[in-house]
Amino acid sequence: MTTARMPSGALPHTAPAAPRQLVPRHSVLVRVTHWVNVLAFSLLLMSGAQIFNAHPRLYWGQYGADNDHAWLSVDSLHGAGGWRGVVHLGPLTVETTGLLGASRVNGALVPRGLPAWLTIPSYQDLAAGRHWHLFFAWLFALNGAVYLVGGALQRHFRRDLLPSLAELAPAHLVQEVVDHARLHFPKGEAARRYNVLQKLTYLGVAFVLLPLMVLTGLTMSPGLDSAFPILLDVFGGRPSARSLHFICAALLVAFVVVHLAMVLLSGVWNNLRSMITGRYAIETEGARP
Amino acid sequence: MNPNMKFRSGALTPFQSRRRWLAALAAGAGSMALAGCDRAAGDARIDATLRSAEKLTLGSQRLLLDHQPLAREYGERDLSPVFRVNGSSMPASKEYARLLQGGFVDFRLQVDGLVQRPQSLSLAQLKAMKTRSQITRHDCVEGWSAIGKWQGVPLSQVLDLAGLKPGARYVIFHCADNLGETADDSGLYYESIDLLDAYHPQTILAYGMNGRDLPVAHGAPLRLRIERQLGYKQAKYVTRIEVADAYAHLNGGKGGFWEDRGYEWYAGI
Numbered sequence: 042m043t044t045a046r047m048p049s050g051a052l053p054h055t056a057p058a059a060p061r062q063l064v065p066r067h068s069v070l071v072r073v074t075h076w077v078n079v080l081a082f083s084l085l086l087m088s089g090a091q092i093f094n095a096h097p098r099l100y101w102g103q104y105g106a107d108n109d110h111a112w113l114s115v116d117s118l119h120g121a122g123g124w125r126g127v128v129h130l131g132p133l134t135v136e137t138t139g140l141l142g143a144s145r146v147n148g149a150l151v152p153r154g155l156p157a158w159l160t161i162p163s164y165q166d167l168a169a170g171r172h173w174h175l176f177f178a179w180l181f182a183l184n185g186a187v188y189l190v191g192g193a194l195q196r197h198f199r200r201d202l203l204p205s206l207a208e209l210a211p212a213h214l215v216q217e218v219v220d221h222a223r224l225h226f227p228k229g230e231a232a233r234r235y236n237v238l239q240k241l242t243y244l245g246v247a248f249v250l251l252p253l254m255v256l257t258g259l260t261m262s263p264g265l266d267s268a269f270p271i272l273l274d275v276f277g278g279r280p281s282a283r284s285l286h287f288i289c290a291a292l293l294v295a296f297v298v299v300h301l302a303m304v305l306l307s308g309v310w311n312n313l314r315s316m317i318t319g320r321y322a323i324e325t326e327g328a329r330p
Numbered sequence: 331m332n333p334n335m336k337f338r339s340g341a342l343t344p345f346q347s348r349r350r351w352l353a354a355l356a357a358g359a360g361s362m363a364l365a366g367c368d369r370a371a372g373d374a375r376i377d378a379t380l381r382s383a384e385k386l387t388l389g390s391q392r393l394l395l396d397h398q399p400l401a402r403e404y405g406e407r408d409l410s411p412v413f414r415v416n417g418s419s420m421p422a423s424k425e426y427a428r429l430l431q432g433g434f435v436d437f438r439l440q441v442d443g444l445v446q447r448p449q450s451l452s453l454a455q456l457k458a459m460k461t462r463s464q465i466t467r468h469d470c471v472e473g474w475s476a477i478g479k480w481q482g483v484p485l486s487q488v489l490d491l492a493g494l495k496p497g498a499r500y501v502i503f504h505c506a507d508n509l510g511e512t513a514d515d516s517g518l519y520y521e522s523i524d525l526l527d528a529y530h531p532q533t534i535l536a537y538g539m540n541g542r543d544l545p546v547a548h549g550a551p552l553r554l555r556i557e558r559q560l561g562y563k564q565a566k567y568v569t570r571i572e573v574a575d576a577y578a579h580l581n582g583g584k585g586g587f588w589e590d591r592g593y594e595w596y597a598g599i
Contacts, residue, residue: 179386259599263401264394268391278475
């Protein structure tokens with residue numbers, strides 16, 4: 042919608058906005074794979090939390106069980122006052138009752154690694170969690186393959202995501218970081234393309250974190266470890282792969298939080314429309330009054 | 331009345347009200363999603379759809395494992411200092427107590443079903459057959475792993491001794507432990523594998539662990555090692571091997587104790 046269609050004089054207190062123009066932003070490939078990914082990632086995260094709760098301890102190396110040293114453990118302790126949750130991270134011990142190790146189900150504190158609102162199903166059911174996880178893992182991997190092949194064929198990566206050398210110049214990077222911190226987002230012609238921070242972030246997610254999720258996930262499969270023993274060498278063992286799977290998932294959650302914040306701050310409806318219809322509104326600078 | 335006044339009387343422009351409506355829709359969808367997840371998780375049709383992925387997993391892993399690659403074998407220095415005990419640690423039956431007291435001298439492994447020559451093998455007979463020793467990783471479905479050294483007779487040796495009849499497709503392992511703690515036999519542990527895994531060189535009936543006799547907590551006197559699948563397939567306290575064309579006639583019909591309780595029959599992932 043352009044402001045020109047507003048009845049003149051209806052909103053006397055608003056400053057006259059610059060004329061806006063809808064420009065093509067996202068291809069069908071990007072839009073479809075983006076939303077399939079939203080669905081798959083959400084359910085993988087929740088079912089992954091369910092699976093993690095079956096053994097909320099993480100190790101480095103070729104083996105790791107209750108008697109071995111865990112670099113991260115979410116412990117549930119029972120004392121006179123009921124259940125307490127404690128997280129051990131390396132040398133750190135953090136009291137986490139209410140969130141990790143012990144959280145409320147129907148008002149009562151119960152022992153569980155991650156809280157019920159984060160897991161699917163909300164109750165403890167490893168078998169069901171695996172059904173959800175392995176189904177959406179297939180959807181996620183096939184969707185990712187479509188994105189990577191389609192994106193290469195359509196030159197999406199080279200055209201839209203690969204930063205230019207000028208963009209990678211330290212001065213430019215610093216300027217972009219400063220602009221983002223001040224919430225100054227590109228306008229006009231500059232808004233037609235991703236800025237360099239977006240490019241680097243999306244490249245990191247699409248080509249590093251998401252493939253790592255798949256590969257570390259596959260390394261937890263004893264069947265695939267025998268078909269591709271190199272997986273065990275690359276990631277340093279099944280327990281290490283499981284730890285990396287968890288760390289990458291946490292980094293992806295951090296990405297989603299920042300991504301959603303940026304979407305909200307830089308114009309939620311414009312961003313949402315561009316990821317649904319493909320069209321993004323930019324202000325045409327030349328026409329400013 | 332000025333038509334424009336309508337916008338202000340409701341305090342919202344159509345554009346703003348649409349925003350509110352969308353926001354309410356999003357919030358509603360969010361809370362419904364949370365409540366709906368459990369309902370969806372309990373829905374049989376949704377569960378069946380989710381479980382269809384198991385066929386994809388089995389099919390793709392069969393393609394990748396058709397040439398029978400070995401699971402990674404480790405060195406002595408990689409052994410877990412403590413190999414975690416899981417599931418049953420001591421079968422409760424009187425028969426098992428009697429065999430244990432006698433040092434399993436009276437133990438017999440029954441081999442029957444679709445075989446030419448049913449067998450009843452003592453531990454001494456099994457130990458006299460070809461042996462295989464392997465240091466492998468045990469991967470529990472819960473997520474932990476332990477490395478142990480196993481010594482036993484390749485399952486293929488036992489199956490060849492009995493001779494498979496035409497139509498044989500599955501090898502079923504009947505166990506002495508009642509993990510379901512039922513009054514009848516419906517809670518007895520059992521497992522099943524197909525012939526590709528049964529004839530894998532690392533699939534052994536182990537009677538030794540870490541250089542000693544297999545401890546009771548780990549399945550004495552005889553347990554299955556099937557190294558390309560998860561821990562619940564590694565049946566302990568095996569007393570009888572049944573060769574069959576199907577497993578649907580047993581207990582819950584899903585081919586194993588944990589399979590009857592919702593876990594995948596193919597546990598390669």
